[in-house]
Amino acid sequence: MKDNDLADLVQKNLKGPRYLVVDDDIWSRDVWDSISQIFPNRNNGNRILLTTRENEVAMYANTSSPHEMNLLDLDNSWKLLRNKVFGLEHDHPLVLEKIGKKIVEKCQGLPLIISVVAGHLSKTAKTLNSWEYVAQTLSEIIACHPNKCLGVLGLSYHHLPNRLKPCFLSMGNFPEDFQVDTWRLIQLWIAEGFIRAPAGSRKSLEEVAKCYLEDLISRNLVMAGKRRFNGEVKVCRIHDLLREFCFIEDEMTKFMHVVRTPFSSTQKPNVRRFKFPSKSGGGVAPPEAFIDPPLVARSKYYFSLLNLPFEPRIKLVGILPIYRHDPIIHGFFSRFNLLRVLAIFNTNVRFESFPLVITKLFHLRYLQIRCFGNIPESISELQNLQTLICDGHSLDITLPEKIWMMKNLRYIRL
Numbered sequence: 001m002k003d004n005d006l007a008d009l010v011q012k013n014l015k016g017p018r019y020l021v022v023d024d025d026i027w028s029r030d031v032w033d034s035i036s037q038i039f040p041n042r043n044n045g046n047r048i049l050l051t052t053r054e055n056e057v058a059m060y061a062n063t064s065s066p067h068e069m070n071l072l073d074l075d076n077s078w079k080l081l082r083n084k085v086f087g088l089e090h091d092h093p094l095v096l097e098k099i100g101k102k103i104v105e106k107c108q109g110l111p112l113i114i115s116v117v118a119g120h121l122s123k124t125a126k127t128l129n130s131w132e133y134v135a136q137t138l139s140e141i142i143a144c145h146p147n148k149c150l151g152v153l154g155l156s157y158h159h160l161p162n163r164l165k166p167c168f169l170s171m172g173n174f175p176e177d178f179q180v181d182t183w184r185l186i187q188l189w190i191a192e193g194f195i196r197a198p199a200g201s202r203k204s205l206e207e208v209a210k211c212y213l214e215d216l217i218s219r220n221l222v223m224a225g226k227r228r229f230n231g232e233v234k235v236c237r238i239h240d241l242l243r244e245f246c247f248i249e250d251e252m253t254k255f256m257h258v259v260r261t262p263f264s265s266t267q268k269p270n271v272r273r274f275k276f277p278s279k280s281g282g283g284v285a286p287p288e289a290f291i292d293p294p295l296v297a298r299s300k301y302y303f304s305l306l307n308l309p310f311e312p313r314i315k316l317v318g319i320l321p322i323y324r325h326d327p328i329i330h331g332f333f334s335r336f337n338l339l340r341v342l343a344i345f346n347t348n349v350r351f352e353s354f355p356l357v358i359t360k361l362f363h364l365r366y367l368q369i370r371c372f373g374n375i376p377e378s379i380s381e382l383q384n385l386q387t388l389i390c391d392g393h394s395l396d397i398t399l400p401e402k403i404w405m406m407k408n409l410r411y412i413r414l
Contacts, residue, residue, distance in 0.1 A: 021039060022048075026057055028159075029056075029057060073109065085118050103134060139244065150245050156221055169246050169249060170185075170256075171238045176240050180235060186213070188341065188366060189212070190387070190410075191340060192341060195212065210232070214233070217233065223237055256273035338363055339364055340363050343368040354373060354376055362383070365386045365408075368389040369390055374399075377402055379406075380400065385408060386409060386410050
């Protein structure tokens, strides 16, 4: 049938008794406007239940407060898994309850994942060993059902405005369960060039970035952690399943390359952003394997001491590993003349002193590093630097006078 004929048929059939209509997964105002006209309103108690992933659409359809669905807690997650696997009227072996709760805890309260995992468990042996194996290989099981999990969640991403897509994909840079500070995330977005103030707008880039973040939260793609007293988001993160989606989309669009194996001398990915995940995030090659990564790199993220891509000469001060300057460090950093973002997030490693070779990376916009000693005068050579985050061991740090002559520097954190 044609759309108009179908609309007429639905409308005629709803003109009799009271009706309840469920409109599932509405994506935009235009879609709601086009179908809401079909339903006759006779003021006799008719009701329309609308579901959407967009808070904006919910408020547009009905200005009263929408009912926001929360993630399931551990008890309700276990009940859902148990009922899906054993049925409502069947008892479950008590020996499986502990490992079952461990499985659903990894699902992080998302019913979609719990249902997929329950479908897998219903086809496996109801033994402790079988369920322990499922708990260990949960990521692989979810990846085997892309249409049921990643494909469904991918719809939210594909409906994003283009301005928000790189901001969302950048959330995949961080390790599992990593809660990133909002101020840090915003400065990274600005340095990466993701934030653009609308023409004629008086908003600062930080204010625009905060709007972007709130938009992603309202679309249920980013999870707000702690909030400040004024309602601003203090920390945020994404669900592990969305993080897996980011990895897939990163590789498809060449947005970022997740380095898990050594670079081949003949095959190096032509990607501008590189992430070196922690060992717990899937394992990476030894540090010496990354001495010669592609020189086209614009952004590099390190999250582990073991992933710093040069052979360290370490001395121990208390429990802090300290990296001394040596030709390997100089040789590595000097390769990346086009680098714009260098972020070393590890809190257990510091350089003995500020690596002077970094001051030669003219295009650098964002620098996050931990080192002893003062910031050198040569930092002023980084005329494109916007954000400087330097954590040191000493309580007394002296800033060079020339740092105030850096016209693009907008954020310093010591």
